[in-house]
Amino acid sequence: xxxxFSCIDGHTAGNPVRLVLSGAPLLNxxxxxxxxxxxxxRFDWIRTGLCLEPRGHDMMSGGFxxxxxxxxxxxxxxxxxxxxLPMCGHGTIGIVTFAxxxxxxxxxxxxxxxxxxxxxxxxxxxxxRDGRVHSVRIRNVASYVASRxxxxxxxxxxxxxxxxxxxxxxxxxxxPQGAYTGLDDLGTARIVELSRAIRTKVQExxxxxxxxxxxxxxxxxxxxxxxxxxxxxxARNAVFYGERAIDRSPCGTGTSARMAHLVASGRLxxxxxxxxxxxxxxxxxxxxxxxxxxxxxxxxVPTIEGSAIATGLNTxxxxxxxPFWAGFTVV
Numbered sequence: 027x028x029x030x031f032s033c034i035d036g037h038t039a040g041n042p043v044r045l046v047l048s049g050a051p052l053l054n055x056x057x058x059x060x061x062x063x064x065x066x067x068r069f070d071w072i073r074t075g076l077c078l079e080p081r082g083h084d085m086m087s088g089g090f091x092x093x094x095x096x097x098x099x100x101x102x103x104x105x106x107x108x109x110x111l112p113m114c115g116h117g118t119i120g121i122v123t124f125a126x127x128x129x130x131x132x133x134x135x136x137x138x139x140x141x142x143x144x145x146x147x148x149x150x151x152x153x154x155r156d157g158r159v160h161s162v163r164i165r166n167v168a169s170y171v172a173s174r175x176x177x178x179x180x181x182x183x184x185x186x187x188x189x190x191x192x193x194x195x196x197x198x199x200x201x202p203q204g205a206y207t208g209l210d211d212l213g214t215a216r217i218v219e220l221s222r223a224i225r226t227k228v229q230e231x232x233x234x235x236x237x238x239x240x241x242x243x244x245x246x247x248x249x250x251x252x253x254x255x256x257x258x259x260x261a262r263n264a265v266f267y268g269e270r271a272i273d274r275s276p277c278g279t280g281t282s283a284r285m286a287h288l289v290a291s292g293r294l295x296x297x298x299x300x301x302x303x304x305x306x307x308x309x310x311x312x313x314x315x316x317x318x319x320x321x322x323x324x325x326x327v328p329t330i331e332g333s334a335i336a337t338g339l340n341t342x343x344x345x346x347x348x349p350f351w352a353g354f355t356v357v
Contacts, residue, residue, distance in 0.1 A: 143194075289317075
């Protein structure tokens with residue numbers, strides 16, 4: 027059987043976004059959190075088929091628009107090589123941009139959107155002029171530091187002390203220490219190699235669980251923090267996900283987690299702007315809107331602002347007669 031998916035392809039700050047316009051499965055569940063679990067149980071072959079090779083690649087990510095379960099304008103289900111994420115910042119910026127430009131979302135209040143995602147509800151403001159979306163600003167889910175001072179020994183590298191923070195996904199945050207002197211001293215191949223080992227080491231000793239949703243758990247991403255490389259930026263990062271991916275954008279949920287981490291350590295304050303560079307030099311503008319609680323844990327309400335560009339239309343077939351219909355990856 028051949029399954030057909032029409033898509034708008036593009037990127038946010040350099041990282042790919044694939045908005046799937048048709049072929050979305052009907053999902054069970056009273057919320058996007060429940061629908062995400064149903065998708066993973068019954069339809070994860072759609073994610074792997076669209077994101078992994080030969081129809082995708084190591085960095086591929088995107089999502090589907092769904093009707094919201096509550097009083098939101100729309101809902102998003104995220105897909106990428108690493109899984110069906112609770113939240114994706116760069117994906118939201120791209121999907122909202124493409125959907126508005128294509129007339130797929132009709133906001134009740136021009137310039138504002140409320141979007142339901144598996145991690146909760148997010149608020150959007152955007153700048154639409156002459157039919158083009160110039161920027162999207164996300165008021166993200168509450169973010170917090172889950173654990174500090176996790177000590178691991180990485181063979182062939184050095185001992186590391188790592189903190190874990192949540193910004194819609196859980197991140198192992200590595201600041202310069204020991205053998206880690208900066209991103210450019212490591213290079214992409216070494217970052218990927220070390221990140222896989224570090225993620226596994228952290229997963230062996232610690233599993234964060236979200237206080238409000240036990241289905242959001244476990245460290246999935248690794249954020250290498252560094253000083254900025256250009257004027258006007260406050261910091262730089264390389265975010266690892268999947269099996270071989272380094273986020274080309276500054277990573278929206280990673281930026282949220284990093285801001286929560288900096289606030290918790292007294293290096294960032296409510297009301298401050300935080301300009302975050304990606305590994306390739308693209309930028310998101312972050313901000314700390316307020317302090318809040320995640321369960322009983324102190325956290326922040328973060329914002330992330332960026333822009334996306336659509337690059338074209340794409341019709342993709344997943345044909346069950348294709349030996350690689352469900353996709354594959356080579357590690």
